[in-house]
Amino acid sequence: MPEEKIRILIAKPGLDGHDRGAKVIARALRDAGMEVIYTGLRQTPEMIVEAALQEDVDAIGLSILSGAHMTLFPRVIQLLKEKGLDDVLVFGGGIIPDQDVPELKRLGVRGIFGPGTSTDTIVEFVREEIRRHRAGEPRQ
Amino acid sequence: MFDRKELERIEADRRRWEDTTLKESLKRLPECREKFITVSGEPVQRLYTPADIAGVDFNRDIGWPGEFPFTRGVHPTMYRSRPWTMRMFAGFGTAEETNARFKYLLKHGETGLSVAFDMPTLYGYDTDAPEAAGEFGKCGVAVSSLADMEILFDGIPMGEITTSMTINAPAAVIWAMYLVAAEKQGWKMEQLGGTIQNDILKEYIAQKEFLFPPKPSMRLIVDTIEFGSKHVPKWNTISISGYHIREAGATAAQELAFTLADGMTYVEWAMQRGLDVDEFAPRLSFFFNAHMDFFEEIAKYRAARRIWAKVMRDKFGAKNPRSWWLRFHTQTAGCSLTAQQPENNIVRTALEALSAVLGGTQSLHTNSMDEALALPSEKAVTIALRTQQIIAHESGVVNTVDPLAGSFFVEALTNRMEEEANRYFREIEALGGVLPAIEKGYFQRQIAESAYRYQREIDTKSRVVVGVNEYVAEEPLEIPLLEMDREGERRQIARLQRVRAERNNEAVSQKLAALEEAARGTQNLMPFIIEAVREYATLGEICDVFRKVFGEYREPVYF
Numbered sequence: 001m002p003e004e005k006i007r008i009l010i011a012k013p014g015l016d017g018h019d020r021g022a023k024v025i026a027r028a029l030r031d032a033g034m035e036v037i038y039t040g041l042r043q044t045p046e047m048i049v050e051a052a053l054q055e056d057v058d059a060i061g062l063s064i065l066s067g068a069h070m071t072l073f074p075r076v077i078q079l080l081k082e083k084g085l086d087d088v089l090v091f092g093g094g095i096i097p098d099q100d101v102p103e104l105k106r107l108g109v110r111g112i113f114g115p116g117t118s119t120d121t122i123v124e125f126v127r128e129e130i131r132r133h134r135a136g137e138p139r140q
Numbered sequence: 141m142f143d144r145k146e147l148e149r150i151e152a153d154r155r156r157w158e159d160t161t162l163k164e165s166l167k168r169l170p171e172c173r174e175k176f177i178t179v180s181g182e183p184v185q186r187l188y189t190p191a192d193i194a195g196v197d198f199n200r201d202i203g204w205p206g207e208f209p210f211t212r213g214v215h216p217t218m219y220r221s222r223p224w225t226m227r228m229f230a231g232f233g234t235a236e237e238t239n240a241r242f243k244y245l246l247k248h249g250e251t252g253l254s255v256a257f258d259m260p261t262l263y264g265y266d267t268d269a270p271e272a273a274g275e276f277g278k279c280g281v282a283v284s285s286l287a288d289m290e291i292l293f294d295g296i297p298m299g300e301i302t303t304s305m306t307i308n309a310p311a312a313v314i315w316a317m318y319l320v321a322a323e324k325q326g327w328k329m330e331q332l333g334g335t336i337q338n339d340i341l342k343e344y345i346a347q348k349e350f351l352f353p354p355k356p357s358m359r360l361i362v363d364t365i366e367f368g369s370k371h372v373p374k375w376n377t378i379s380i381s382g383y384h385i386r387e388a389g390a391t392a393a394q395e396l397a398f399t400l401a402d403g404m405t406y407v408e409w410a411m412q413r414g415l416d417v418d419e420f421a422p423r424l425s426f427f428f429n430a431h432m433d434f435f436e437e438i439a440k441y442r443a444a445r446r447i448w449a450k451v452m453r454d455k456f457g458a459k460n461p462r463s464w465w466l467r468f469h470t471q472t473a474g475c476s477l478t479a480q481q482p483e484n485n486i487v488r489t490a491l492e493a494l495s496a497v498l499g500g501t502q503s504l505h506t507n508s509m510d511e512a513l514a515l516p517s518e519k520a521v522t523i524a525l526r527t528q529q530i531i532a533h534e535s536g537v538v539n540t541v542d543p544l545a546g547s548f549f550v551e552a553l554t555n556r557m558e559e560e561a562n563r564y565f566r567e568i569e570a571l572g573g574v575l576p577a578i579e580k581g582y583f584q585r586q587i588a589e590s591a592y593r594y595q596r597e598i599d600t601k602s603r604v605v606v607g608v609n610e611y612v613a614e615e616p617l618e619i620p621l622l623e624m625d626r627e628g629e630r631r632q633i634a635r636l637q638r639v640r641a642e643r644n645n646e647a648v649s650q651k652l653a654a655l656e657e658a659a660r661g662t663q664n665l666m667p668f669i670i671e672a673v674r675e676y677a678t679l680g681e682i683c684d685v686f687r688k689v690f691g692e693y694r695e696p697v698y699f
Contacts, residue, residue: 010699015259015275017348020388020475023588023699024595030699040697041348066259071274097514097621115479115512116608118599 006130008059011039011048013076016066021093025061028119029126045075052080052088058130059089061122062109069096069104077108089129093117141198142190150190179433180391181593182556188548196551201446205541209449211442211554212542213500214465219538223251225503226528227304229471231256231280232515233628235291238281242296244518248525253334254304254505255292256280257314262349264310264683267632276629279515280306284632285678287639289317290324299327303334304379304469304503309351311338312360312666313682316673319372335376335425335469338364341402341574344695345583347384351683354575356690360665361406362413367666369420376425378406379469385583386429387475389591392440393557395429397564398583400447405574407456417456421463428501430492431473437492438544439553441468441499447558470496471505477512481607482619485509490527497531498544504528514621581696588699636678643676651675652685659689 010026012019019041030036037055039048052060060080062073073092080088091111092104101112111125132138142150176184185192196202203209206216215221228245230253231238242253257280260272266284267276276282283289293303299322307314315336322332340357343350350357361378368377382390382399390398403424410420428444430437448466452458472492477485486509493506506524508516516524532538544550571577578584597603604610625631651672658668672682 015263015265015271015349017343018388019348020591024389024592026699027588027592028595036699038697038699040695066275067278068259068274095513098617115477116605118609119595120599 004134006034006059006126007037007055007057008034008061008126009037009039009048009052009055009057010061010063011043011051012041012063013043013045013048013072014064014066014068015042016064016068016094017041018065018094019063021065022061022063025063025093025119025122028123029061032123032127034126045072045079048076049079049083049085052085053083057088058133059091059126061126062090062092063094064092064096065094067095069094070100073104073109074107087133089126089133091122091125093122141196142194147191147194154189154191178392178436179431179594180393180436180590181597182391182393182436188552190548192548192552193555196555201555202545202551208453208461208464210445210465212545214445214467214502216541218500218541219497219532220541223532223538224497224501224528225252225302226250226525226532227252227254227469227503227505228521228525229254229256229306229505230516230521231258232622233277233281233624234632235281235283235288237277237625237628239292239294239296241518241521242292245521245525246296246301248522249529250525252302252304252503253296255306257305257307258282260284261314261679262307262309264313264351264679264686266678266680267629267636269680276632277624282632283314283317284636284680285639285676286317286320286673287635287676288632289314289321293318293321293325298322298325299331304337305334306337308337308340308343308347308349309357310679310683311336312364312669313673313679315364316666316669317679320670320674329372330374332372333374335379336364337381337427338378339381339402339427341405341578342381342384342399344578344693345385345398345402346388346390346587348695350693350695352686352690353693354578356686357693358406358409358575360686362409362415363664363666365406365410365420365423366413366415366664368423369415373423376423377420378423379425379427380406381427383427383429383471385587386431386473388587389475389594390587391590392431392433392436393560394564394586394590396440396444396447396557397561397568399426399428400444400451400561401565401568401574403448404451404455407452411456417452417458418460418463421452421456421458422460422465425502426466426468428468428470428496429473430470430496432476432488432492434491434495435544435550435553437495438499439550439557441470441496441501442542442550442554443557443561444468445500446554447561467502469503469505470499470501472496472507474507474511477507477509478605478607479512481613481615482509482513482617484607485512486523486527489524490531493527494531494535494537497537498542500542510619510621513617515624517620517622519620579696581698584695584698639676640678647675648672648677648681652677652681655682656685656689659685 093113205212259275382395386395449464508520
C-alpha cells in the first residue's frame with residue numbers, strides 16, 4: 001500500500017506581512033511530495049485552527065517575524081486542544097529569540113526553525129515526526 | 141567611446157590572449173567554478189573589455205553629474221559638497237522609549253530621523269484593538285493618536301530636522317499627526333522637510349501591509365501628493381520603494397524594474413488628477429536595497445537614475461530638470477544578515493553601505509548586526525552608524541564623483557540593468573499595467589520564484605553564506621539584545637484611554653462624519669484628516685472610516 005501523503009498547513013498568524021519564508025517553505029514541502037495548503041496572510045489563531053480542521057492536516061507550520069509569537073503560538077496550541085486536534089504536529093519559524101524556545105516547546109511546539117535553516121532540515125523534520133506518529137511511536 | 145578600428149584591434153588581441161596566456165594559465169590553474177553568477181543569478185564574464193561597452197556614447201550614456209541622464213549622480217559635486225544623510229531607521233515600544241533613542245542617535249552624529257512604526261500602527265489599528273494582540277511595540281513604535289506623536293518628537297525641533305516615516309496604508313493619517321504636532325511646536329507647514337513612504341503598490345507586491353483595495357489607496361496617495369505640492373513644498377510625499385521588493389526575494393533587476401514601474405504608475409495617476417508633472421515630480425523620492433553583490437548594486441543605482449530621467453523627460457514630458465532626478469535613500473539588506481555569528485553582519489553591512497555610496501545615494505540606513513535576532517541594541521546601532529561615518533571620513537571614496545564610471549564591467553552591468561528593466565516594463569505593460577499585474581499575481585509569482593531559487597542555491601551550497609552553510613561554528617551568542625520596557629503596553633493603553641476620555645468627543649464625531657462624507661466623494665481628504673487628528677481622533681478611528689467606505693483588500697494567494 002502506498003504511504004499516505006502528508007498534508008500540511010503553512011500559516012501566517014497575526015499582522016506580519018513577511019511571507020518570503022512561509023512561501024519558500026511551502027514550496028519546498030510541496031516539492032518534497034507533501035500536500036501543502038497555504039493560508040495567506042493575517043490569520044487569527046481561530047482561522048488557522050479552523051483551516052487545520054477543515055483540511056484534515058497532519059501538521060501546521062507557523063511563520064512569524066513580527067515578535068508576536070509568544071501571544072499567538074500558545075493560542076493556536078490551546079485551540080487545537082479544545083478542538084481535539086492535539087495530535088497535529090505544530091512547528092514554527094521566523095525571528096524567535098532563543099530565550100523563548102523552551103517555553104514554546106514546553107507548550108507543544110515541536111520544532112522552532114530560525115533564519116539560516118535549510119529547507120531540507122525542515123522537510124526531514126516533518127517526515128520523521130509524521131513517520132513516528134503514524135507508527136504509533138511516542139514523541140521524543 | 142572607442143572607434144571601430146580600435147575595437148577591432150582590441151578584439152583581435154583578446155582572441156590572442158585567450159589562445160595563449162589564458163589557455164596556459166587554465167591548464168595549470170583551472171577556475172574554481174563552472175559559472176560565476178551574481179546574487180541575482182546573472183552570469184558574470186571572466187573579463188570585461190571595451191568591446192562590452194562598444195555602443196556606449198560617453199556624453200549620451202555616462203555624461204556629467206548633475207546633467208541628463210544623471211548616470212553619474214544628481215548633483216555636480218556629490219559628496220564633496222554635502223555628505224549623504226545618515227538616517228537610522230528606529231522605533232520600538234512607547235513614544236517615550238523611541239524619543240530617547242532618537243536623541244541618542246542625534247547626539248552621536250545622525251543627521252536625519254527615520255521612524256519605524258509597530259505592526260498595529262502600520263495596519264491602522266490602535267494599541268488596544270483586538271487585532272493588535274501581542275504586537276505592541278515589537279517592530280516599531282506605537283502611535284495611536286496625536287498625543288503619541290507629540291511625545292515622540294518632544295524636545296526635537298521638527299522644523300530643523302528632516303524626518304522619514306515608514307508608513308504606508310495609513311500614511312495620510314500619520315503625516316497629518318506629524319504636521320499638527322509640528323504646528324504645536326510652532327512651525328509652519330512650509331518649513332517642514334521629510335518623507336512619508338506612502339508607497340502602497342509595493343505593499344501589494346511585496347511587503348503586504350495593505351488595508352484598502354488598490355484604487356482608493358491610490359486616491360489617498362494622490363491626495364497627499366497634491367496637498368504636499370501646495371502646502372508642504374519641502375516634503376517628499378512618497379518614497380517609491382524597491383527595498384521590500386528585494387527583501388521579499390526579488391533579483392536586483394526585478395527590484396529596479398518593479399519600483400520604477402510603480403513610480404510611473406504614481407505619475408500617471410497624479411497627472412490624471414490634473415496635476416502638472418513639474419509641480420509634483422521634484423518631490424518624488426525612491427528607496428532601494430543594498431544587497432551583497434557589490435558591483436551589481438552599483439550598476440542598479442546608476443541605471444535607475446538614467447532610466448528615470450529618460451522616462452520623466454520623454455514619456456511624461458517633464459521640463460524641469462529636477463523632475464528628471466531620481467533621488468534615493470538606501471538601506472542595507474536585512475535579508476543578507478545572519479542570525480549565526482551576528483558580528484559578521486557588521487562586515488556585510490559595511491560592504492553594502494559602500495556600494496550605496498559608490499552608487500550615489502542621498503541618504504543611508506545601515507542595519508545593525510543583531511537585526512536577524514531582534515530590534516537593534518544601542519551598542520549595535522552605534523556601530524552601524526559609525527560604519528557610515530568611517531566610509532564618509534576615512535575611506536576616501538567621497539573625494540571624487542562616481543569613481544567607477546568607465547569601468548568596462550560597471551558600465552556593461554549598468555547597460556544590462558537598463559535592458560532588463562525595459563524587458564520587465566514591456567511584460568507589465570502587456571498585462572495592462574501595474575494594478576492589473578498585481579491582481580493577476582504577476583509580481584508575487586516572480587518574486588516567490590526568485591526567492592526559492594536563492595534559497596535552493598544556499599541549501600545546495602552552490603552559494604556560500606559564511607556561518608550558515610560554510611564555516612559554521614556552534615558558539616554561544618555574545619552580544620546583548622535590546623530589552624524593552626515591559627510596562628510599555630500598559631502605559632500606552634492608559635494614555636490612549638485618557639486621550640479618548642479627555643478630548644472633545646462631540647467634535648471628534650463631527651470631524652469623523654465630515655471625513656466619511658468627503659471619503660464618499662472626490663475631494664482631497666488631507667484637510668479632513670488634519671481636522672480629525674487635531675481633535676485627537678485616533679488612528680484606528682480614522683482608518684475605521686476608511687475601512688467602512690473603501691472596504692478591505694484580500695490578496696490572491698500564491699506560493
